[in-house]
Amino acid sequence: MSWFHSDTSIAPLVVFRIIFGLMMFVSTLRFWLKGWIETLFIQPTNFFHYYGFEWVKPLGEIGMYTVFVFLLISSLFIALGLFYRWATIVYFLLFTYVELIDSTNYLNHYYFISLVAFLLCLLPAHRSLSVDVWIKSSLKLDRIPNWIMGLLKFQLGIVYFFAGIAKLNYDWLFKAMPMSIWLQAKAHWPIVGSFFTEQWLAYSFSWMGCVFDLSIVFLLLSKKWRFPAYIVLVLFHVITGIMFPIGMFPWIMILATLIFFPSEFHQKIIIFIQSILKLKNRRSVVSNSLFLHGFKKKLLLTFLALYVFFQLVLPFRCLLYPDQLFWTEQGYRFSWRVMLMEKAGTAFFYVTDSKTGNRGEVDNSQFLTATQEKMMATQPDLILQYAHIIKREVESRGLEDPIINAEVYVTLNGARSKLFIDPKINLAVVDDSFEHKDWILEN
């Protein structure tokens, strides 16, 4: 408990804030320049929602671009520490809003960013080396409670640790699947390519990935192992960044994990930044560090305890469902299951006019983009949502009580395609819920 009550330098938190702000600025800009605002939020005519967030809708062209302008501005403001509290709140709300628009865009690393942005709303990361302090020097803090850095390390740590736990499955460890498939696909790379067809390499990669994910946090926490572990971490992320289309994630993690280094390290970075920008080091007006008392403290601690508990428990909710997790994907999201399986599907949807008995295949391209169709075809909750999208569309065109069936074939980790859901079930009358979807066929 003494660790919890003692304090530490604010330097790591401040460096983390600057890194986070800049990385988010670059990510948002990259997203924009790739044209994804257009293809993901403006072009689609239908969107897949998250359970309970049906009310989140895209804002149209002008609206969406405005949102991204505010994301860019607020991320810069976070880096600068300018109107920090507002900037973090705006960033968190807008980023989360954008992610909630269409669940086919779900990425664990977007979830991670939402969580970190949320935490930054609460943390005093602007209270040193920031425009806010420059404007109002009484804000300046030198020390912060230990638990603040502990919380951020926890948040980063669970990403790795749960990703490691998720790799503890038969296919990953004892069949080197889907690693074999991924490496095979790169077999025509120059020089290294010829090794990629070797089974021993697929097994080594699988096991190394698993051991890395499970152990890296503990190694980063230990003084002795921190430095070599970080080198391994950088190599790990660089290699995965080259091999897989995972975008900014590796770079964000490489820079974010710097928080595991001691405060002297961050102090040097701050001095370095100050020397570049020719800033004078202001003395802290408040000599004491930030400590809360009484009710406020209780409230915050209770809240954070709940947060931590929730984070630890949420990834295990899949245990409440029967059948194979990778097949049914019930309780799959928000659990740090990153790069774990190779799944693809083809979904044929049929609408039957219950009055005439007329039955026809749906042209999915009339309702969905290619990406949405691809993501939908392997995830039961999205298959159900799509059936409801079709239902809404045909009912708006005057066809009442349509019968909607889906014939979906899914291949998991290179195995033969199998019928995924009961093709006889009328999805139009099935309601989505957190209950087990018994119309998913067994793998």
Added chain:
Amino acid sequence: MIRFILSFITLSLLVSSCCTNPPEDEVDFNDLFVNIADNIIVPRYAELQTELDELQESLNLYDGSVLSLELLQNQFKVTYHTWQKVSVFEFGPAAEYSALLRSNCNTFPTNSFKIEENINSTEYNLEFPSNYEAKGFPALDYLLFHTNNIDLHIEIENRRAYLNDCILDMQDRVDAVLIAWDSYRATFIGAVGNDQNSSLSLLFNQYLYDYEKLKRDKFALPAGFATQFGIPVNADASLVEAPYSKLSFDLMLTNLASLESIYLGISEDGIDGVGLFEKLKEYNAQSTVVDGDLAEAIKEQFSICKSAISSFENDLAYEISTDVVALQNASSELQKMVPMLKNDMRSYLSVTVTQTDSDGD
């Protein structure tokens, strides 16, 4: 240590940024692109150009005799078959706004009212997208076959100008596309990799699109197996391709065979070169839909589909009202190909659906 770590990060960023577009596929798909461009695409466009010229010639030679009408009609059929072999190449020159071959040459069903209206008013502009449904092969199909030959004799003379304009319109576009391929060839062969503008991606996506058009527009929609915006349609013989000349199944077969020969890499001279089949063999691709080798499975499915279509004695419009069961069987065979192309082949060729980030599935 701080310097070391910072320089280490910088170095890794540098290394990876020059490696994020690894020179994959460069050597690999070159032979495929060269074969498809030189021995399939360009010869097919050249053939279409020749046949369109012949069609123009047949119209010029039309003199009101039974023989000249039959020559004109036969040349139309030949030319329409040739079109079926190029519809799949709707990227690069053919997808330019000035060309848009698919819409301009083969929007069906054609709108006979609009055609008649155009002919009567003589004030029409075939460049307008609103005239897609009044031009191209479907319009010629109507004009040359919609009534018995005796009536056509009287008609065609009056309609010579419109027929001429329709043919000329296609000639202009196909000529332009063929010329453009001279310079586009280098672009096509050079656009390696698998992003959205790579040749592999363009070729694959149009290949899939052409197949799905065949399956839906040419077959499932008229046969009543499809939906329109989700609403199940009734079988409708008027929706078939080439309803007046009754070529629907023949054209489908040519379309299928031309997709098959691209797949196998068979040139217009009949020489078996490098096709997608060979590439899948190189990858030792396994099918997830049927047992065993993917390359062979797709080849086999092409044969099955072709024989299913060729088993019909009459055209689709006729079979709709007579043999629905046989049509359903053919439809399901066409369907079986979809996951093989859309999932299996796509994943082996690493053609991404879109270029957004992923964290795996």
